[in-house]
Amino acid sequence: MSSTAIARGTREVRGYVLRQAEPEDLPQARSVMLDTVYRDFGHGYLPQWHSDIIDLDSYYIAPEDNALFVAVLDGAVAATAGVRGQTPVSPPNPLEVANRFEEGRTATLYRVYVRPEHRRKGLAGALVDACLDFIASRERYTGVYLHTDARTPGAVEFWSKRGEVLFDERTAVNEMRTETADEPFQTVHFALRIPS
Template sequence: MEYQVRHAAPEDAAAVAAVARRTWADTYRGIIPVEIQAAVLPQWYAEERLARAAANPASAFFVAQTGAGEGVGFAQAGPREEPGDAELWRFYVLPEHQRRGLGRRLLQACLGALQAQGPVSRLFVQVEAKNAGGRRAYERLGFHYVREYDDELMGHTTRMCEMCLHLDGQGS
């Protein structure tokens, strides 16, 4: 199957929200309670919010589509406070389209957009510690374990794992 990765546009908001709903249900089954997911998704993936983020020409927000134009993945990243550091905020590909290089292409697109704004030496990501599949995917992309910590998500405590991709050839 042929795929395209391109900068997100405001009209992609509905497709991004749909991918988020499907991937969250699959990814966080048994990790984040369904009622917490149901409360979080409409806030974090509100179409108006996604459209505003996509409308920003400086944003590192990309979508992956099939040749027929079906949205199958997305990624969004941005700078952190520390100079040279950035964070991958959102990164999802529908299960049936995973392991086809889309994640790597989305990651490279985000990194390219971030580096166009200034040097980036480290890219961080936060992943639920129990999300073994996600952690393996990030490791395949070159991320390394940094630390674990507890985080609150609408009254639900979840164990998070911070991972880092070093872009300057340096290890941890």
């Protein structure tokens, strides 16, 4: 990856500045996230799954062991990635996934979203690296979990190169969730390694 540190906690990738989000970034970061859940997921904002998007400060900025990273170009947020100390539980997650992680010691990646016109420039990978570096700097975390929606273009392929598939809801029967026409689950669950 062609990223170079340009300030403490800041990276540059192909002209984009990657850094931890500041309060003034939150409206634009929220816009990137909402656009993604409407455009890529096809179902839009669902309060039971996306409440963090509305209250980014409480979920990502205020807690000491959580963080939100952004990629900024010419003052506009082009991509996001978040870290939350949240262990996957069953339900809603499959038991195989919940049993894999230690409660209270798991970092979960959220909202790794890139606007379509900024994709294929290494932003998602660089933001994930920033998240993993943040996780590695915290003594609390011993594992990294994430899930992705298979409808997001390139998401499963991207995460498959970076982590281990734990459970694929497209091909496995998950008795904990019931699929409806309004809310089809195409979730793939992953584990990532914390860099040493």
